[in-house]
Amino acid sequence: MMRRLLWACAALGLAAAAWVVFDNYADGVDVNAPSTTLASPEQVNQGAYLARAGNCMSCHTAPGQAPYAGGRAIETPFGTVYSSNLTPDDATGLGRWNAQHFWRALHHGRSLDGHLLAPAFPYNHTSLVTRADADALWAYFKSLAPVTQAQPAAELRWPFGTQAALAVWRSVYFKPAIWKEQSQHSAEWNRGAYLVEGLGHCAACHGPRDALGGGGALDDVQGGVIPVVNWYAPSLLSDAETRLAQTPVQDTVQLLQTGHAPHAWVTGPMREVVQNSTQYLSAADVTAMATYLQTRAHDAQHASKLNASNPEPAPKPRAPSQRSSQRGAALYDDHCAVCHGKQGQGVAHAYPTLAGSAAVQMAQTTNLVQAVMYGGFSATTSAQAQPFGMPPFLLKLSDRDMADVLTHIRTQWGNAAGALTEFDVARVREMQNR
Numbered sequence: 382m383m384r385r386l387l388w389a390c391a392a393l394g395l396a397a398a399a400w401v402v403f404d405n406y407a408d409g410v411d412v413n414a415p416s417t418t419l420a421s422p423e424q425v426n427q428g429a430y431l432a433r434a435g436n437c438m439s440c441h442t443a444p445g446q447a448p449y450a451g452g453r454a455i456e457t458p459f460g461t462v463y464s465s466n467l468t469p470d471d472a473t474g475l476g477r478w479n480a481q482h483f484w485r486a487l488h489h490g491r492s493l494d495g496h497l498l499a500p501a502f503p504y505n506h507t508s509l510v511t512r513a514d515a516d517a518l519w520a521y522f523k524s525l526a527p528v529t530q531a532q533p534a535a536e537l538r539w540p541f542g543t544q545a546a547l548a549v550w551r552s553v554y555f556k557p558a559i560w561k562e563q564s565q566h567s568a569e570w571n572r573g574a575y576l577v578e579g580l581g582h583c584a585a586c587h588g589p590r591d592a593l594g595g596g597g598a599l600d601d602v603q604g605g606v607i608p609v610v611n612w613y614a615p616s617l618l619s620d621a622e623t624r625l626a627q628t629p630v631q632d633t634v635q636l637l638q639t640g641h642a643p644h645a646w647v648t649g650p651m652r653e654v655v656q657n658s659t660q661y662l663s664a665a666d667v668t669a670m671a672t673y674l675q676t677r678a679h680d681a682q683h684a685s686k687l688n689a690s691n692p693e694p695a696p697k698p699r700a701p702s703q704r705s706s707q708r709g710a711a712l713y714d715d716h717c718a719v720c721h722g723k724q725g726q727g728v729a730h731a732y733p734t735l736a737g738s739a740a741v742q743m744a745q746t747t748n749l750v751q752a753v754m755y756g757g758f759s760a761t762t763s764a765q766a767q768p769f770g771m772p773p774f775l776l777k778l779s780d781r782d783m784a785d786v787l788t789h790i791r792t793q794w795g796n797a798a799g800a801l802t803e804f805d806v807a808r809v810r811e812m813q814n815r
Contacts, residue, residue, distance in 0.1 A: 410485040420520030428521025431514055434666070435507070435580035436658035440464045443530075450474070450528040455501045456609040458594065460537035462501045465492075470527035483519040484512060488557050497547040499535065500555070506599055508557045509579035554595040566676075569665075573673025574600070576666060581658075586614040586650065602677070606747065611812045612649035613745045617674055618681035624739050625678035633671035634664070640760030640768075645740070646733040647760055648752060655760040698799030701788045705800060709789025712782055716774070717790075725794045731769045736794035746787070746801055750809040753783050780806040 432438065432449075441464045443452040451466035451474075466474035475483070478493055485491050490504035498504060510518075540546040560579065562571040577583045578599040588596045589605035597603075604616030615622040625633065628645075636642040637659040640652060647655050659667060701709070714723075721727050725735035735741050741749065756773035759765065774783065784801040791798035 410481055410489065412479065412481045412485060420523065424517050424520045425524045426521075427514075428517035428519065428524075430661075431518050431580060432521055433658055433661040434576060435518075435582070436654055437467065439653050439657045441467050446530065447528045449522065449525060450530040451532050452530055454533075457501055457537075458608045459541040460535065462499045462535045462537065463533040465502075465532050466528065466530050467522045468525045468528040468530075469523050470529050473529050473531045474527060475522055476527060480516055480519045483522075484515045487515050487518075490551070490555065497544055497551065499537070499542070499547065500550065500594065503582040503585045505555050505558070505596070506579055506582035506585060509560045509575070509599065511560055514580075550593065550595070554593075558599065567672075569669045570673050570676060572666065573669035573671070576662075576670050577602075577673055581670070583617070587617055588614075600677070602674075604745075607650060610650060611747060611809070612751060613743075613747045614651070615740070615743065615745070618678050620678070620682050622739060622743050622745075623678070625674050626682045628675070630668060630671045630675055633674065634667050637662075637667050637670065639762050639764040641730065641733070644734060644738065648740075648757065649748060652757070652760045656762065660760070660762045660764075698797065701785075701792055701800040705785045705788050706792070708782075709785035709787075712778070712786040713789050716778075717786065720769075720771070725790065725796075730765065732771075735790050736796065738796070741791055742796050742798035744799075746805055747809055747812075749787050749790075750783060750801075750806050751813075753778070753787065754806075754810065754813075780810065 438448055440453055440455060441449050441451050443450070443454075443464075446452060447468070449467040451464045453464045455462050455464060468474045469476045471477055482493055486498065486502075487504065487507040487510050489508070490498045490500070490502065492498055535542050560575055563574070566574075584596060584599055584601050586607050587602040587604060588598075589601070589603065590596050590608065594608070602617040604614060604619065604622060606613050617623055617625055620626055624644075628642075632642040632645070636645050636647065637655060639660070640647045640655045659670075662670075720732040721735050722732075725738075727734035727736075733740075743749075752771065754773060754775045756771040758770040759768040761768050778786070780803040783806045784803050787806075788800040790796065792800065
């Protein structure tokens with residue numbers, strides 16, 4: 382039996398290796414083709430803008446290091462990978478690349494020598510980027526000052542970092558895409574879809590992933606837990622989680638530009654997206670993204686109503702005990718009311734409103750626990766250069782304390798969500814300590 386298993390593994394390895402070789406020639410990209418024209422200042426500026434739209438800086442800049450010089454550690458469930466150097470340094474960056482190599486990386490997920498890139502780089506999304514936009518990005522990165530900074534070797538558990546394993550993974554989860562406008566929708570909707578599904582790669586966080594890290598369709602934004610960091614990216618289609626179907630487009634625009642809107646604030650990893658990316662986009666592009674997302678959410682809500690001809694009654698939220706209610710109210714008055722208000726009304730442009738908040742009432746409570754445990758700041762933007770923050774309560778409140786105060790917040794001022802238990806808080810704490 383063991384011999385058969387070994388033979389099967391060997392055959393799989395050979396097949397995967399053969400796929401690597403075959404796929405290397407099947408992408409149809411002639412990397413030796415010469416570049417056609419010199420980049421114009423307009424093309425470089427467009428590339429800089431697109432790099433912002435793709436939030437390239439967040440991953441390709443290590444803390445305290447030069448922008449786009451790479452080396453940032455990206456934790457995955459399979460180990461750590463490090464971002465590449467996008468400056469035109471000959472030894473450690475893109476200096477020996479040409480526009481064809483860069484296009485192949487975006488569209489086929491291959492590096493300079495043709496080897497397969499780890500899918501921590503979202504090439505399933507960047508494959509949607511048009512050739513004109515890819516060339517503009519290339520022109521911008523070539524215009525940067527070269528920075529010599531080598532990319533550390535990936536630290537992935539065997540066999541996840543092998544070319545054979547990556548080839549097998551790609552055969553299941555990846556197929557290069559081509560952007561096609563949908564004629565039944567407006568030009569604004571199509572622009573929003575291009576940005577959300579392509580460079581914006583929103584589904585990389587807002588979509589579910591399976592045990593092998595595979596995601597769904599490029600437009601699958603039904604929500605999911607972001608691996609390792611364990612923040613929950615809410616469903617952009619759910620009325621209960623984000624209310625995008627009923628939120629005015631201008632409110633969503635404000636959220637993407639400033640990090641806060643009348644009834645929503647960005648937290649966790651989304652703070653970095655606003656800070657490094659969406660605040661810099663044009664009003665037209667942010668409005669296009671908001672329009673696209675609102676339409677998707679409205680369509681999902683309409684489909685849900687059509688499919689709910691005989692719905693089962695929703696389970697009743699877990700009711701808090703009298704003891705929990707009393708303790709939660711006292712803890713809220715002691716630690717929270719000074720910023721968030723006695724009635725959870727918050728302070729405009731400073732502290733989020735808790736009353737009526739969809740984020741507070743979500744069934745998924747991981748983000749609430751993380752916010753109380755670790756605190757944090759809102760996004761730093763041109764509208765708010767000195768953002769307000771929340772202190773961490775990890776060492777000040779027990780699991781029971783956090784469960785009780787969050788239960789109070791979720792059940793007051795018209796909020797109608799369920800109670801939290803010490804186990805709910807301990808589960809988040811344990812996830813973060815792994």
